[in-house]
Amino acid sequence: MFKAKVLIKRRKTILDPQGKAVEIGAKHLGLRNIKNTRIDKYIEFNVHTDNKKAAEDEVNDYCKKLLANPIMEDYEFTLEEV
Amino acid sequence: MFKAKVLIKRRKTILDPQGKAVEIGAKHLGLRNIKNTRIDKYIEFNVHTDNKKAAEDEVNDYCKKLLANPIMEDYEFTLEEV
Known part of the structure; x- marks a missing residue:
């Protein structure tokens, strides 16, 4: 069995409205040094096979x-035998 | 300036309905070896200060x-000077 860890990121040129929104919240909380927040997805799952390919x-x-x-x-991913 | 990379994960005991939903989709596509999908958040941003603390x-x-x-x-995070 393998454990897969996948990172899915929006392309740099594409705006991230969710990141922008929480950053406005950060400003209101007085966290003034935080810039360029991007919120992406991190996904984990198991793959039930013994063949890596x-x-x-x-x-x-x-x-x-x-x-x-x-x-x-x-997206990018790593596979780790478990 | 520091680059922060934050990983925010639901606690293991808490169900992840989004993960469950895409896994049902995976079954319909014939990907039968995939189990226990968990979808979490990966967040990157810059912190404009030179003081690590x-x-x-x-x-x-x-x-x-x-x-x-x-x-x-x-959550867990790493800071990397840039």
Whole structure:
């Protein structure tokens, strides 16, 4: 079995409205040194197979078809045998 | 200036409905080896100060007051001078 850790990030050129919103909140709380907040997704799951290549293919499929939006986001992942 | 990388995770005992939902989608796509999907938040921002202790305090404040829900989530972060 493998544990997959996936990071899905919006492309740098695409605005992150959620990040902008919490940053306005930060200013109101007096946290004036915080800039350029970006909120992205971190996803963990298990892949129940002992074949690393098969696990990688399945993670790529999962990311491309469900987890990430290919128009706006990039993903990267690591697999760790457990 | 410091770059902060924050990971905010729901506690293990708390259900993640979003993760459950995409996992049902995975089953429909034929990805049958994927289990226990958890979707969490990964947040990056800059802290404009040269004092590491002040930067840490500001990140802790930001997490506790805005980014994380202290009832359901735990956070961890790293600071890297840039």
